[in-house]
Amino acid sequence: MKILSFTFFLCLLATISLGQERDLKKKPERTDKFIHMDGLRVGLDLSRSLQHLWNKGNRYGTELSFDMELTPNLYPVIETGWERLSINHDYLEYTSSGSYTRFGFDYNLLVAEHKKDMDIVYVGLRYGFNFANQQVKKYMIANYWGDITGRLGRQNYNAQWAEFVLGIKGEIFTNFFMGWSIRGKLKMDQKDFDMPHVYFNPGYGPAEKEFNFDISYSIYYNLPFNFRGSKKE
Incomplete structure (x- = not known):
C-alpha cells in the first residue's frame, strides 16, 4: 500500500508540475495597441511579369507599392504601375497599355505578441483609376468577295474601379518581407x-467584365526610420 500511495503521489505531483509548466508557457494576451512597424514599406509585385501564365494574351507589367502603419493596425497604401497587353493573330493585331494608381488602406487582423512582430494578415479596400490607350494595328475580316483588311488609330481612354483585398505580408529577414x-x-x-470596344484596362483586367479576380505576389523592404520620435522596446 505504501508503494501504491507513493506512486500515486508522484503521478499527482508530475501532473501538477506539468500543468504549471504549461501555464508558464502561455503567452499573456495583448492588451495594448502599440504600433509595431516604423518606417515606409516599399514593395515590388513580381507576379505582374508572369500574368501571361494565367491570363489571355501577352500581358505583362510592373507595379510598386508603398504602405506604412499610421495608427495601430491601419496601413494607408498607394500602389502604382504600368501594364501592356498585346494580341497577335492572323486576323488581328491589338495592343493596349497604360498606367494605373490605387489608393486605399489595409487593416491587420493578426494580433502581435511583441513589438518586433511585423507579420500581418490583412483585409483592405482600394480605389483605382488608369490612363490608357489602345490600337488595332491590323484587322482582317473574311468575306466572300475578298478579305477586308485595315487598321485603327490610337484611342485614349480611362476607367475607375474599387477593390477588395485579402492578403499576407510576412517578415523573412530583418526588414525584408514577402506576401501575396x-x-x-x-x-x-x-x-x-463603338469601334473597337475597349478590351483591356491596365490595373483592372478585361474591360468587358464588371467584376474581376486577381492575385499578386510581392517582395517588400521596410525603410526603418522612426518618424514618430518614440523608442521601440
Whole structure:
C-alpha cells in the first residue's frame, strides 16, 4: 500500500508540475495597441511579369507599392504601375497599355505578441483609376468577295474601379518581407468606343467584365526610420 500511495503521489505531483509548466508557457494576451512597424514599406509585385501564365494574351507589367502603419493596425497604401497587353493573330493585331494608381488602406487582423512582430494578415479596400490607350494595328475580316483588311488609330481612354483585398505580408529577414494577396475588382466607370470596344484596362483586367479576380505576389523592404520620435522596446 505504501508503494501504491507513493506512486500515486508522484503521478499527482508530475501532473501538477506539468500543468504549471504549461501555464508558464502561455503567452499573456495583448492588451495594448502599440504600433509595431516604423518606417515606409516599399514593395515590388513580381507576379505582374508572369500574368501571361494565367491570363489571355501577352500581358505583362510592373507595379510598386508603398504602405506604412499610421495608427495601430491601419496601413494607408498607394500602389502604382504600368501594364501592356498585346494580341497577335492572323486576323488581328491589338495592343493596349497604360498606367494605373490605387489608393486605399489595409487593416491587420493578426494580433502581435511583441513589438518586433511585423507579420500581418490583412483585409483592405482600394480605389483605382488608369490612363490608357489602345490600337488595332491590323484587322482582317473574311468575306466572300475578298478579305477586308485595315487598321485603327490610337484611342485614349480611362476607367475607375474599387477593390477588395485579402492578403499576407510576412517578415523573412530583418526588414525584408514577402506576401501575396487575392483581389476582387468592381468596375465603377469606363470610357468606351463603338469601334473597337475597349478590351483591356491596365490595373483592372478585361474591360468587358464588371467584376474581376486577381492575385499578386510581392517582395517588400521596410525603410526603418522612426518618424514618430518614440523608442521601440
